[in-house]
Amino acid sequence: MPYAISYNFEMPARVLIIDAPSYQDVSGPISRALQELPGDLRAKKVLVKPNILGAHAPEKGVDTHPAIVREVVKQLQARGAEVWVGDNSGIGGYGANERSAKASGILEASGGCYRNIALNGKEINFKSRFSDKLVVSREVLEADLIVSLPRFKTHSLTVLTGAVKNTFGYAVGGEKSRLHLRAANFADFGEAVVDVFQIRPPDLTILDGIIAMEGYGPNNGTLRKVGKILVSSDAVALDRVMAEMVGAPAEKIPFLKVAGARKLGETDLKRIEIEGKLERIPGFKLPLSPVMAPIGxxxxxxxxxxxxxxxxxxxxxxxxxxxxxxxxxxxxxxxxxxxxxxxxxxxxxxxxxxxxxxxxxxxxxxxxxxxxxxxxxxxxxxxxx
Ligand code: SF4
Ligand code: SF4
Missing domain, CATH: 3.30.70.20 (Alpha-Beta Plaits)
Known part of the structure; x- marks a missing residue:
């Protein structure tokens, strides 16, 4: 592949599974998570990218919980970083971002760091079978570091939506819609998701799994308390661990297959160093999709x-x-x-x-x-x- 970015296999992938029983006080888990982002952050521009799927109140469990965003922003600022918070919500309207950020509580939680990143798009050359150009938010290209904050959810098309899928929100407004149309089946869409991820893999992913979503996510599933925050600088390894927790066949999930084949992260569970307890969540409901079909x-x-x-x-x-x-x-x-x-x-x-x-x-x-x-x-x- 023509991309320069490739995961460094010299370093073992590491995924932290941190106990986080509630959103009441996440300062300890977030402090541990951000230790994975070493070095001096003073004067560094850090894009914090939650998953703001749409204008959903926090109790709906659809968007990243604002308590996570608030604490991440606070702790990054305490280390001297210049923080921007933003996501390209939904799939269509450019005006939806701010409305969604407000309803989700993330606008307020950002403490004045929120940016409507749809207003500052840049067309880039895009190495993908589905399009040779893509408009992405300029903040994605200009940030020194990206801290991605997805939510632990199922997805009717990609089975899971976690670390890799959260980067699909780099694409501005209707661009996501255009990719959906061109990569219309589950396998092609998985590849398109990785094409976008490859533009700029996040430096750190902190997955909000305190309250997860099972069944027909990412919007209409059922909430399920998991009480965990997953953390890694290797987004692919994080999703591999998440797949293990929910009993999804990682080897069949298109975006994990493509990301592994392109060496964008570790998909071999035996090569992932896990800090914390990796346990299967009993009876976690996955969406029925071609990937999950028990009949082949x-x-x-x-x-x-x-x-x-x-x-x-x-x-x-x-x-x-x-x-x-x-x-x-x-x-x-x-x-x-x-x-x-x-x-x-x-x-x-x-x-x-x-x-x-x-x-x-x-x-x-x-x-x-x-x-x-x-x-x-x-x-x-x-x-x-
Ligand atoms: S289905 Fe939902 S999004 Fe569509 S028009 Fe009705 S309320 Fe609006
Ligand atoms: S193509 Fe079908 S599933 Fe996709 S947005 Fe339109 S109606 Fe919904």
Whole structure:
């Protein structure tokens, strides 16, 4: 690959699993986490990049919890860093960033360091099969250090959304939508996620797993207390450990496969030094996807058109705000009294599900019984492990 950045395999990858029972006081866990960022931070420009998926209140468990952001900012500033906080929320509108940061509590938690990083995009040459140009936030390119703060969640398309996937938010507004359209299936999208990650892997990732999301994340899943913060300077190794914790088949998850093949981080669990206790979370529910299919991916591909997991609008919750329409890369949504989805146009990217702050778009299979069966098998397999 033409990129200069490659993980240094001379140094063993290290992942910290830190106990963090609640958001009430995270100063100890964050202090331990930031020890992984050695050196003098005075006058260093540090971009703190939470996962602000949309305008969700903290108790919804969708965005990074503001308590984590507040403490990271405070401790970085105490070490003399110039801190910027920002994320490109959702998938469509450039104006959504500030609204989402405000609703999530992160605008306030940033203590005046918040930046709307969508306002300062720069088009770069992008080494990807899906596009040769990409507009990314200038802060991503200009920061001396990036501290990424994803949330521990499942994802209906990529199975997990953690350290690597959080960097997809480097891309500004509609750029994410454009990539979704060009990399429309689960394998291609996994590769596109790594293409973006490779622009600038974060220097440190602190994963908010105090309250995680299982099932059909990243927006519509079920909250689950895990009580952990995961930390690493190797984002790929961190995601590999997260996959182990939830019982996901790491060797089949496209973004982990691609990142490992490109040597962007460690995917071999035996070569990852773990500080803390690595334990399987019993019965953690994963989304049904081609990756997770218990019947094998080839067969699943054949069946996919029939059992495909689809977005569905709950008319009772829909306010006809139009955010899903703006987010849809396939132009499959129209707004009448409620949102309506043309399933013939839908590419099952779930951007609408991410964009809807009213949880009015749910992810459903055409054959619900099959989906229920699959979900049960996946979680019971975890229980046995
Ligand atoms: S489904 Fe959600 S995002 Fe779409 S119009 Fe309805 S409330 Fe808005
Ligand atoms: S309607 Fe389909 S194509 Fe459009 S955003 Fe939703 S999942 Fe993606």
């Amino acid at each position: 991916q080839m067969f699943y591909r054949f069946l996919y058109p029939f059992i495909r997991v689809r977005p569905q609008v709950n008319g009772g919750l829909c306010t006809a705000c139009g955010d899903c329409k703006k987010a849809c890369p396939a132009g499959a949504i129209t707004i009448d009294k409620t949102a309506r989805i043309d399933l013939d146009k839908c590419i099952a990217c779930y951007c609408c599900n991410e964009a809807c702050t009213y949880q009015a778009i749910q992810i459903k299979s055409r054959v619900r019984n099959f989906l229920g069966f699959g979900q049960k098998m996946i979680s019971s397999r975890n229980k046995k492990a």
